[in-house]
Amino acid sequence: MQRRQFATLLAAAAATALAAPALAQSRAPAEIRIGYAISKTGAYAGGASTTVLPNYQMWAADVQKAGGIEIGGKRVPVKFFEYDDRSNSEEAVRAVERLINQDKVDFILPPWGTAMNLAVAPILHKHDYPHLATTMISDRIPQLRERWSNLFFFTLTSTDYANGVVDVLTRLREEGKIKGKVAIVNVADQFGLELSKAAREGLKKAKFDIVYDQSYPLGSQELQTILNEVRRREPEAFLAFSYPPDTMSLNDQAKVVGFNPKVFYTAIGTVFPMFKSRFGANADGVMGLGGVSAELPATRDYRQRHLAMFKQEADYNGSAVTYATLQILQQAITRAGSIDRKAVSEQIRTGSFETVLGPVKLTNRLWAEASSVGQWQGGVFQPISPKSAIGVKPAVFPKPEWK
Template structure:
């Protein structure tokens, strides 16, 4: 068999994202490849054996596990952990051991600047995502905004990119507040925002905080024209918790859905079927599946020589369910930044127009 190793959060604060956007894709991919006779290794089919562990949402556990997988277990390939923090820790290690790592859930300019030849990032980075958001706000005559952001690598980098993008505009930031990971109450911040009545609310949030900010804004009647929350807005869970009517008009990080391409629809349907109605998320799940498509094509072309795989991934323009992907160094520079919006129970890509699956509804209705 081809032994493919990874550590990912099944427990702890990272599990919410990891178990929606990432691990289900690993399982579906291995199942599909094995059902077709195995992974095509330069013309020879070999079954995939996944060697996987729970990193418990702990950076140290994550690093130790990958050290073991690459160092003593000597797996053939690795798949990435979830999130910016874990990838930040594991990427230099994978580079040292010479294992290509295609990361679909890491956002970090710092990781790009480290310029690790074996590391590739699929998601649009903070400058692109925040740039797209600000372009959209400017195009819709937003004059004032209030920002809340998480005090960790993801929150701080996106906050910095958002500020950079805002500098080029006349938008006024009425208030900006940070909060710690695992926050249980955002209502004091949201109440003070409500009193200032901004045109737009920007939350640089992880899935639990995205839901918390939405629920508490609804409770206190804070309903700006644009309500943006970052990670988790693209999850089926968000629609389920808020209800389709309650999610209506909310915007966030998203870049595809089943309308984006016929291949995207086939993937969406296969995922939903395998996991008993659990849908992929409309942002990172697409990037995760694309990363597996790229890895599959690389192994078919180059076999399991990891240096050859790295060179193939770095130099090729890849066709994926989310469109063409090309790496400039570490970064996927082919996919533009994007914004999605809940409309009638679907998270539609609304910006930029080149990627849109629906037109933006420029004023959020009242919370239902």
């Protein structure tokens, strides 16, 4: 009797094992629906169309070429939905609500920029969508992490980025290369206000002399008046916590008015390929926010594929990070074995992933290995701070004269 029972149990176990792959496949949906709202027009379009949108398009092409995303041993096709948020927070919220309620998407990719990510974060949290933020910079990261358990950060805090600049200036002062006169300007939105506040506090603590400190409205293009006033103060370092349009204008107009301090830093947009295209040799020596080294083989391969697909280089900061988060999302879906968003978020929270940045593992839902400051050197944007950053290079000093 015992032998018969054992044989029956053994047969049942074998049947279960044979059925497991079929059961896993039966849980796979007919398709995976993924959507996003992105700034295709408006003030944020330059950043979105450089750092984020090409990577969404590249990943979509890679996924489609592979036959979809694997769930339970089966390749599931992916359908993508796209909306223009017009660089408007209210429009971004409406678009995300449309993706959730009308398009019934399984996953939502994030918008570009701090303000837009903050606008949609509560909705994504309410509906359990994993939110992998790659262009959201804020000193509120610890508080936001507590409030929204599905929010994952792939940037540093405002203070981290600002302190990176302060550290560079402190090293230069210790080496006797500057005495300490600094000018600060910033775009008057959440990003610029937070970064300038953190920089101001860091510079004062380090005993630097802030000779000029002024904000300007979002969308400002005519900045010569500010630059002329800054030039009269004769700072050794100029720090602009700027967005792409004003980053371009500040560099253009600094050359026009003959303003060329020893340290010239502009924030968002400095890493963009259009910066190098626009300024050529004049880009050399200009510092900016962030910087991802292209020395890793996986990063080099990614940049080559990006160039081949778009006939334009990826930027040297958020581009590779954005693509890496898409790889993380895809691997998390496969490991979860379903499109259950809570299960996918748990995989992101606990897993280690192979990406174009190399292996990535989050600590307390934060990837804290980004560099804080980079600089154009010989046509390549190199990370220069912190010293622990991958591929970090010494800063070129002083900034060369405008040509």
